[in-house]
Amino acid sequence: xxxxxxxxxxxxxxxxxxxxxxxxxxxxxxxxxxxxxxxxxxxxxxxxxxxxxxxxxxxxxxxxxxxxxxxxxxxxxxxxxxxxxxxxxxxxxxxxxxxxxxxxxxxxxxxxxxxxxxxxxxxxxxxxxxxxxxxxxxxxxxxxxxxxxxxxxxxxxxxxxxxxxxxxxxxxxxxxxxxxxxxxxxxxxxxxxxxxxxxxxxxxxxxxxxxxxxxxxxxxxxxxxxxxxxxxxxxxxxxxxxxxxxxxxxxxxxxxxxxxxxxxxxxxxxxxxxxxxxxxxxxxxxxxxxxxxxxxxxxxxxxxxxxxxxxxxxxxxxxxxxxxxxxxxxxxxxxxxxxxxxxxxxxxxx
Ligand code: G6D
Numbered sequence: 001x002x003x004x005x006x007x008x009x010x011x012x013x014x015x016x017x018x019x020x021x022x023x024x025x026x027x028x029x030x031x032x033x034x035x036x037x038x039x040x041x042x043x044x045x046x047x048x049x050x051x052x053x054x055x056x057x058x059x060x061x062x063x064x065x066x067x068x069x070x071x072x073x074x075x076x077x078x079x080x081x082x083x084x085x086x087x088x089x090x091x092x093x094x095x096x097x098x099x100x101x102x103x104x105x106x107x108x109x110x111x112x113x114x115x116x117x118x119x120x121x122x123x124x125x126x127x128x129x130x131x132x133x134x135x136x137x138x139x140x141x142x143x144x145x146x147x148x149x150x151x152x153x154x155x156x157x158x159x160x161x162x163x164x165x166x167x168x169x170x171x172x173x174x175x176x177x178x179x180x181x182x183x184x185x186x187x188x189x190x191x192x193x194x195x196x197x198x199x200x201x202x203x204x205x206x207x208x209x210x211x212x213x214x215x216x217x218x219x220x221x222x223x224x225x226x227x228x229x230x231x232x233x234x235x236x237x238x239x240x241x242x243x244x245x246x247x248x249x250x251x252x253x254x255x256x257x258x259x260x261x262x263x264x265x266x267x268x269x270x271x272x273x274x275x276x277x278x279x280x281x282x283x284x285x286x287x288x289x290x291x292x293x294x295x296x297x298x299x300x301x302x303x304x305x306x307x308x309x310x311x312x313x314x315x316x317x318x319x320x321x322x323x324x325x326x327x328x329x330x331x332x333x334x335x336x337x338x339x340x341x342x343x344x345x346x347x348x349x350x
Pocket of ligand 1: 212254
């Protein structure tokens with residue numbers, strides 16, 4: 001295992017350090033202590049040629065305005081909360097309304113945009129980049145003094161990255177976290193993700209309303225072929241389908257899927273042309289599939305013109321706005337209870 005560290009900027013009077021971890025097979029992950037952002041993942045194709053498989057920038061400055069959350073840790077709450085309000089016990093809380101009047105992804109000063117403490121733990125078998133952050137009571141409106149730890153774990157003998165989260169609060173609060181990397185297995189963004197093949201062990205997805213909030217309705221994929229990924233499906237059809245749910249998501253997917261418990265790997269993504277394959281295992285009950293419907297725009301990503309569908313997110317997490325839907329898995333973290341979550345991304349070739 002090889003670990004390199006480089007100071008790439010300053011923020012809030014703190015150094016921003018870029019960590020690059022490489023195993024003996026060449027698999028390499030780069031990340032930084034600003035937002036625990038993953039900036040690059042180098043993965044071999046079927047011929048062993050390394051290529052970057054995540055959307056990201058080359059400089060820290062480009063991340064200071066990161067409206068698409070490229071590579072970022074998301075929290076205290078991943079996803080939307082209606083009007084930014086929720087009730088715990090007798091208390092009504094108001095958190096940031098940063099997305100058309102709703103709360104999204106922890107608010108402007110969410111986990112993606114703060115500087116984390118960081119350190120390297122390394123031996124011959126594995127390397128860990130450990131990030132920690134203390135979120136004071138009422139930060140972005142969320143109750144409780146919250147201590148968070150996030151560990152990026154890379155093994156020397158396999159091309160996999162495990163992200164392990166833990167947290168504890170001194171007051172009952174909400175906690176629902178994820179990583180917001182956009183995957184594109186073609187390598188160096190040669191193609192969009194529209195012809196990637198996605199397989200998900202999910203029998204139901206959450207219907208969204210026009211504000212992209214869950215209505216509470218669980219839709220069976222048995223009756224909705226475009227959302228049935230159980231036997232593999234490409235993304236392309238959703239961009240032109242006359243389907244109210246893909247249309248309101250901006251002609252693609254931006255939907256939470258409930259993962260069938262005990263069926264791992266929960267998710268597989270493959271790019272036949274390069275031969276790269278990603279398997280995702282997770283402890284989380286759901287995944288938000290976001291197909292980058294709106295990432296295009298007049299900017300470039302590592303020299304490639306940004307375009308819609310250039311990457312897709314597999315945001316393993318609890319369901320959005322769960323506090324309003326008792327039949328959803330809960331994101332309530334009781335005082336002094338330990339929050340734990342883990343997602344593993346394993347790369348192989350086919
Ligand atoms: C849009 O609705 C989508 C979110 O799911 C995504 O996380 C964000 O863009 C980056 O708001």
